[in-house]
Amino acid sequence: MIPLTAYLSVASLLFTIGLIGFLTRRNVIILFLCVELMLQGVALNFVAFARYQGNVTGQVFTLMIFAVAACESAIALAFILLLYRFGKSLNISLWQSLHEPGLPVVPDQQPEEVVVLVDAMPKLPRAGIEPGFETEEG
Amino acid sequence: MSKDLLSHFLWIIPALNLFACLCITGLHRLLRTSAHLFTITAVAASAVLSTLILVHLYAEQSESKQLAYPLGSWLNIGSLTISLNLQADLLTAAMLFTINFVGAWIAIFSSAYMKDDPGFARYFAIMSLFIFCMCGLVLTTNLVILFVFWEGVGVCSYLLIGYWIYKRSAASAAFKAFLVTRLGDAGFILGILLMWFSFGSTFEYTELFSKVSQERTQLVREARPTLPINADADMSESDIAQARLNNFDANLLTICLLLLCGAFGKSAQFPFHVWLPDAMEGPTPVSALIHAATMVTAGVYLIARLTPLFVLSQTALLVVACIGAFTALLAALIALTQTDLKRILAYSTVSQLGYMFLALGAMDAKIGSLAVAAALFHLMTHAFFKALLFLSAGSIMHATANTIDIRLLGGLRRAMPITHIAFLIGALALAGIVPFSGFWSKDNILELMLERADHDQTKIAYVYYLLFGSAVLTAGLTALYIARAYFLTFWGRCRLPQEVSDHVHESSSWMVIPLIVLGLGATVAGVFGRYLNVFTDQFNTLWHVPHASSAHNEPHSPNYVLIISTTIISFAAILVAYFIYGRSSDALNVDEQPESGVLKDFSYNGFYIDAIYAAFIVGPLNLIAGASRVVEQALNGITTILVQLPKIMASILQVRALHNGFIQFYGVSMLLGTTIFIVFMLMMLRII
Numbered sequence: 001m002i003p004l005t006a007y008l009s010v011a012s013l014l015f016t017i018g019l020i021g022f023l024t025r026r027n028v029i030i031l032f033l034c035v036e037l038m039l040q041g042v043a044l045n046f047v048a049f050a051r052y053q054g055n056v057t058g059q060v061f062t063l064m065i066f067a068v069a070a071c072e073s074a075i076a077l078a079f080i081l082l083l084y085r086f087g088k089s090l091n092i093s094l095w096q097s098l099h100e101p102g103l104p105v106v107p108d109q110q111p112e113e114v115v116v117l118v119d120a121m122p123k124l125p126r127a128g129i130e131p132g133f134e135t136e137e138g
Numbered sequence: 139m140s141k142d143l144l145s146h147f148l149w150i151i152p153a154l155n156l157f158a159c160l161c162i163t164g165l166h167r168l169l170r171t172s173a174h175l176f177t178i179t180a181v182a183a184s185a186v187l188s189t190l191i192l193v194h195l196y197a198e199q200s201e202s203k204q205l206a207y208p209l210g211s212w213l214n215i216g217s218l219t220i221s222l223n224l225q226a227d228l229l230t231a232a233m234l235f236t237i238n239f240v241g242a243w244i245a246i247f248s249s250a251y252m253k254d255d256p257g258f259a260r261y262f263a264i265m266s267l268f269i270f271c272m273c274g275l276v277l278t279t280n281l282v283i284l285f286v287f288w289e290g291v292g293v294c295s296y297l298l299i300g301y302w303i304y305k306r307s308a309a310s311a312a313f314k315a316f317l318v319t320r321l322g323d324a325g326f327i328l329g330i331l332l333m334w335f336s337f338g339s340t341f342e343y344t345e346l347f348s349k350v351s352q353e354r355t356q357l358v359r360e361a362r363p364t365l366p367i368n369a370d371a372d373m374s375e376s377d378i379a380q381a382r383l384n385n386f387d388a389n390l391l392t393i394c395l396l397l398l399c400g401a402f403g404k405s406a407q408f409p410f411h412v413w414l415p416d417a418m419e420g421p422t423p424v425s426a427l428i429h430a431a432t433m434v435t436a437g438v439y440l441i442a443r444l445t446p447l448f449v450l451s452q453t454a455l456l457v458v459a460c461i462g463a464f465t466a467l468l469a470a471l472i473a474l475t476q477t478d479l480k481r482i483l484a485y486s487t488v489s490q491l492g493y494m495f496l497a498l499g500a501m502d503a504k505i506g507s508l509a510v511a512a513a514l515f516h517l518m519t520h521a522f523f524k525a526l527l528f529l530s531a532g533s534i535m536h537a538t539a540n541t542i543d544i545r546l547l548g549g550l551r552r553a554m555p556i557t558h559i560a561f562l563i564g565a566l567a568l569a570g571i572v573p574f575s576g577f578w579s580k581d582n583i584l585e586l587m588l589e590r591a592d593h594d595q596t597k598i599a600y601v602y603y604l605l606f607g608s609a610v611l612t613a614g615l616t617a618l619y620i621a622r623a624y625f626l627t628f629w630g631r632c633r634l635p636q637e638v639s640d641h642v643h644e645s646s647s648w649m650v651i652p653l654i655v656l657g658l659g660a661t662v663a664g665v666f667g668r669y670l671n672v673f674t675d676q677f678n679t680l681w682h683v684p685h686a687s688s689a690h691n692e693p694h695s696p697n698y699v700l701i702i703s704t705t706i707i708s709f710a711a712i713l714v715a716y717f718i719y720g721r722s723s724d725a726l727n728v729d730e731q732p733e734s735g736v737l738k739d740f741s742y743n744g745f746y747i748d749a750i751y752a753a754f755i756v757g758p759l760n761l762i763a764g765a766s767r768v769v770e771q772a773l774n775g776i777t778t779i780l781v782q783l784p785k786i787m788a789s790i791l792q793v794r795a796l797h798n799g800f801i802q803f804y805g806v807s808m809l810l811g812t813t814i815f816i817v818f819m820l821m822m823l824r825i826i
Contacts, residue, residue, distance in 0.1 A: 099800075
């Protein structure tokens with residue numbers, strides 16, 4: 001029988017690793033993975049406590065977390081793809097242009113040229129097709 | 139033909155029409171100009187199949203003339219089961235035949251009428267969907283699925299009335315029709331819910347009827363005072379039982395009245411009749427299909443289907459009869475002075491539907507099934523002659539560049555001989571002239587009313603005599619207004635502008651053939667009346683109508699006094715119309731100010747019912763909406779101020795610098811903040 005503390009230690013370890021990774025790395029995909037690690041640490045807590053107390057609420061909750069995490073990762077990956085397309089880089093420190101106007105750029109260990117996103121904003125494609133019956137409008 | 143094969147027809151008929159709709163929707167780009175083939179094929183095949191079903195059911199010797207096809211269940215929740223079963227008894231088969239047969243000819247007519255319309259495919263897709271919904275409505279075995287198709291029919295009607303979407307009047311007419319029928323449907327669904335609440339989760343017709351009937355019989359038995367041995371105790375017990383019976387009856391009455399709301403909404407009875415005349419904004423074949431032959435009959439079908447329920451509540455039936463008679467008279471009076479040919483026909487539809495409701499309302503324990511059969515008979519003949527009248531009007535519009543004002547038409551009988559004969563047959567059938575179909579069904583209803591009034595033993599027998607009188611009066615008015623429309627349109631001098639009148643011509647053969655077929659139908663549909671006793675027999679056995687005496691089922695000798703007097707009234711009305719409108723060709727002139735009188739103004743404006751609704755319902759609602767708008771704007775102003783607060787706070791506290799766009803900085807801030815918060819909470823709770 002593995003004691004509860006063991007599960008909790010693993011969970012907190014996962015959470016901490018995720019947190020440290022999130023705060024120190026600069027690659028967006030790594031950041032994203034770190035966030036997922038933190039999430040799974042919390043989920044593990046739920047399962048452990050649910051098992052310990054002998055009710056399924058925590059496990060059900062974890063299933064919910066999985067579902068939400070799946071949706072969230074789909075959206076996050078889509079964002080990352082789009083950001084990469086505009087900036088041609090995955091370095092998070094390059095995308096500081098969403099700050100309040102007039103603030104200095106936070107310098108990073110590998111100072112690179114900051115891409116100004118506004119210029120690279122996409123042109124939206126034309127949505128839908130032309131209504132078929134122009135003559136009806138007559 | 140084997141019964142198995144026939145019961146497969148039950149799902150094939152709606153499936154064909156749904157398939158046609160889906161095909162047109164999916165392939166409309168490919169088949170812009172041949173979409174009608176799908177609709178016509180589907181509905182014509184359905185017409186053949188429904189004819190086979192009708193003939194088979196009629197000829198079958200067994201007691202319960204029924205076909206059934208189980209399609210499984212739609213949902214199962216606890217004790218609640220909604221099945222998707224299909225079944226056809228004679229009532230359903232007659233409805234199916236009417237819908238598909240009349241529908242097929244209207245579809246053929248439409249293919250020529252709508253030929254150059256840009257929305258050709260859309261029109262036929264909706265038409266197929268409509269016929270699918272209507273077939274589903276009559277085939278289902280429970281109230282919930284019926285409600286689903288009921289709404290489907292409403293949606294199709296909305297789409298077809300507003301078919302010319304770029305016309306503002308069509309769009310608002312569609313909106314009005316949808317809202318008014320929705321109002322009735324709200325009552326309908328409340329009735330279904332109340333039924334669920336009172337009788338448990340049985341929506342299947344047969345289960346529902348036997349359950350309600352059993353419960354009531356039980357209550358009646360308990361309430362009947364037995365021989366009092368111990369007088370006091372027995373009296374109090376039977377008092378309680380009597381109170382329970384009264385409670386049950388009141389509940390049943392509420393349910394019936396709520397269901398009636400739905401039926402009145404769909405069938406355009408007072409006070410919901412206002413949508414139908416405006417619905418003439420749609421293409422004319424649509425008016426023929428939906429607003430004359432099939433959709434508006436859904437309300438009649440609903441009450442006919444629920445006969446065993448309604449027969450237990452005489453008050454509800456009295457309401458049906460009174461509203462029916464009142465609507466018939468009101469609509470006939472309005473139709474007298476209308477100048478738009480289609481509106482005259484629309485009001486006459488409302489009026490004839492009133493007749494059907496009057497017949498249904500005459501139902502009681504004694505002549506229950508007879509009343510249903512009479513209403514159904516009138517429904518069928520009406521479908522034929524009204525579709526014929528509308529299609530003739532469509533043919534006229536097609537030939538005269540969409541002129542529909544009868545003051546502008548005139549003298550068309552030489553230019554359009556076939557349309558003229560078709561309209562004449564329809565008009566004679568509507569006016570109830572021997573031997574056209576309308577005569578037999580109308581006479582049937584009048585006789586029924588008289589019989590009902592004669593054998594009524596209660597204090598309110600005079601009400602039935604009044605209803606009978608108003609029905610006879612309405613018959614005379616009907617002959618008068620349709621003769622007026624006929625003479626103004628086809629007799630006298632042509633009043634069309636020169637450039638239009640030069641081009642008046644008989645319509646193409648695809649429009650004329652449906653007119654001929656429906657004209658024959660409107661002439662001979664009266665023969666259905668000979669078979670009515672089969673219907674009444676079946677209704678009695680199927681529905682276990684309490685105390686149904688078989689004495690009334692044998693064909694009784696016709697009431698010749700009544701027949702002769704109504705015929706004289708109709709002929710007199712037609713003669714009056716001839717002398718006023720038929721002889722003098724210059725009777726009317728559009729530019730001329732029509733002589734106005736109080737009565738004429740009332741009639742012409744539909745007794746100002748629309749204006750009354752506008753003043754007493756729409757007006758107050760608009761006021762409330764205006765007030766709500768003011769409140770909302772005030773709230774909106776407050777939010778705008780609130781939104782400024784963070785900005786102001788930020789500029790006071792100088793925290794703008796925190797928002798530097800660097801993700802890790804945000805992460806650290808969150809971590810710190812959360813840690814501080816947790817530590818603080820723990821300290822508050824005195825854990826550390």
